Amino acid sequence: DIEMTQSPSSLSASVGDRVTMTCRASQGISNYVAWIQKKPGKAPRTLIYAASGLQSGVPSKFSGSGSGTDFTLTISSLQPEDFATYYCLQYNTYPLSFGGGTKVEIK
């Protein structure tokens, strides 16, 4: 099975900050990575697919990059509604697997 390791597990940031988080796969997975935002009590929301493709309806402040084993999600200017936990998902190989999450908190 492919293991996805996210870092950091949590970060504190201020409104307006640029925020970056990473995900590393235990083996090469080309660009078959999605990024998902999760807020308590709300349905998860997929932000990015194919490592850098913006899901329909997602604002362009979210961007993704990477290929092979290393992937990055960036939020260009953090807003109050962006405080949440973010997960990466690899869909290169079954069983599909998720990273452990990065919790973005208010500084």
Added chain:
Amino acid sequence: QVQLQESGPGLVKPSETLSLTCNVSGGSLSTFFWNWIRQPPGKGLEWIGYVYNRGNTKYNPSLKSRVSISLDTPNNQFSLKVDSVTAADTAVYYCARGTYYYGSGTFWSYFDYWGQGTLVTVSS
């Protein structure tokens, strides 16, 4: 707008069967993959499996012997059953639609719509 909503008992006794249903509105069950994912308290997300088309399924080997996922196309629903549950099956269970695209000679599927999740506790 596609919406998914999980329903089912919030409490299941050990050794019994956990049964959940996901109601899909705003779209058809045909041509997509319909998934279940769970998250135990304080732990990470785990993909359980999917059903698609005429009832074809794929499951996570970690759960395969105890899990079944089925389609109820006339009612626009799909369901999850987990047999012989233990406390380790306590989790928030999510249903999600798997969309797909073609590339490098095959299809690739990720989740584009999710339900809100429902907590199932296994306890006597």
